[in-house]
Amino acid sequence: MEDALCKVMVMSSSLNLARFASYLNRPTPIMPERLTLYTAKSCPFAHRVEIALAEAKADFKTYEIQDLRNKPQWYIDKVNPASKVPAIAYGGPDVPLDQPSPESLKLTESLILVELVADLFPSSNLLPTDPILRAKSRYFTEVVQSKLVPAWIGAIFSGGPLEPLYAALEAVQALLPADKPYALGDAYSAADVTVTPFLARMEVALKNDTGTFKEGEGIKAAEIIFFSERFARLARYLEALKARESFKTFNTDYITEKYRFWVAERTASHH
Ligand SMILES: N[C@@H](CCC(=O)N[C@@H](CS)C(=O)NCC(=O)O)C(=O)O
Numbered sequence: 001m002e003d004a005l006c007k008v009m010v011m012s013s014s015l016n017l018a019r020f021a022s023y024l025n026r027p028t029p030i031m032p033e034r035l036t037l038y039t040a041k042s043c044p045f046a047h048r049v050e051i052a053l054a055e056a057k058a059d060f061k062t063y064e065i066q067d068l069r070n071k072p073q074w075y076i077d078k079v080n081p082a083s084k085v086p087a088i089a090y091g092g093p094d095v096p097l098d099q100p101s102p103e104s105l106k107l108t109e110s111l112i113l114v115e116l117v118a119d120l121f122p123s124s125n126l127l128p129t130d131p132i133l134r135a136k137s138r139y140f141t142e143v144v145q146s147k148l149v150p151a152w153i154g155a156i157f158s159g160g161p162l163e164p165l166y167a168a169l170e171a172v173q174a175l176l177p178a179d180k181p182y183a184l185g186d187a188y189s190a191a192d193v194t195v196t197p198f199l200a201r202m203e204v205a206l207k208n209d210t211g212t213f214k215e216g217e218g219i220k221a222a223e224i225i226f227f228s229e230r231f232a233r234l235a236r237y238l239e240a241l242k243a244r245e246s247f248k249t250f251n252t253d254y255i256t257e258k259y260r261f262w263v264a265e266r267t268a269s270h271h
Contacts, residue, residue, distance in 0.1 A: 032120045033091040034104070035060040038079055040068050041251060042258045044197035045110035046086035051193045052114045054246035056121035063097040074098060080108050088113055111141060114190050126190045133184055140175050140183045140191035144198065147171050152198055155221075156205045157262065159212040159270070162221050165202075169225065173234040181240040188244065196241045201259075203238065204252055210259045212266060 037053060037060055039046040053060055065071055065085055078100045080087040092104030100106070107113060118126035127134055151168035154160030172195065176183060183191035205211050206225065209218035225231045226238075241247065 030120055034094065036063060036089040036097055038063050038065060038085055038087040040065045040085045041254055043085050044201055047197035048110045048194055049086045049113045051196055051246045052117040052126060055126060056117050056124035058117065058121055061097060079106050082108060086110055086113055111194065114193050118190055125187060126193065128187065128189060136184055137189045137191040141194040143171050143175060144195045148198055152202055155213065156211040162213060162217060169231060169234055173231060176233055176237055192241055196247065199238045200242065200250055201255055204255045205259050208256050210263050212263060
């Protein structure tokens with residue numbers, strides 16, 4: 001309190017009211033606690049949180065769940081009863097990652113975790129302070145979540161048609177500024193984080209013709225999405241997203257192999 005009063009006096013004495021106002025508006029600095037991310041390389045939802053943490057230059061540990069169909073029992077009991085990745089264990093004592101402490105807070109759901117990272121690390125600027133830009137970021141994510149994610153799952157994994165995917169991609173593309181690199185303009189934000197894993201995996205799947213669509217349909221879709229005028233803005237956007245340092249750990253070969261395996265397995269079970 002005294003400290004704050006002292007700052008008021010110093011600032012008003014220099015009559016720099018604008019600077020004082022911006023001092024008051026600053027988010028309260030938080031000292032982030034110990035953070036462990038439970039993740040899996042194949043999972044686009046978990047990838048969102050990995051990107052956000054990398055963008056925030058956060059100090060964190062990672063525990064990789066190797067086989068999502070056969071998760072260790074301790075994970076379900078002590079980290080996420082819903083049995084999904086991603087999850088974050090926050091705070092608590094320094095323990096082996098496969099023996100999570102009851103004292104750490106367990107948090108789940110990728111969109112909530114991306115916002116948590118943005119809030120814990122305000123200097124990442126993942127969520128801007130301006131209310132309108134925050135709303136725009138969340139609206140973009142809402143379109144990704146309600147349109148792109150289901151259309152992507154349908155077209156690549158569930159034997160659905162490709163048309164809803166084009167419609168969803170058009171909805172995302174329509175939100176992009178014409179001459180600025182990212183969803184909100186020049187500044188990279190949570191909106192960009194939430195779409196990146198899905199666009200990147202879609203590119204891998206279509207260019208390799210790996211999906212539950214008819215043979216050759218993936219290549220055709222890749223031509224339309226990545227090499228035609230119709231999606232030129234979106235394709236440019238994806239290049240900007242992939243150029244981020246936070247994307248560099250994406251392993252195309254691993255995803256290619258996983259997708260081939262899943263699609264072959266599904267095809268076999270439908271014959
Ligand atoms: N709504 C969740 C979805 C997470 C999710 O579906 N994760 C998948 C892997 S991509 C998972 O853990 N699946 C394992 C299972 O369902 O047993 C989020 O956004 O975090």
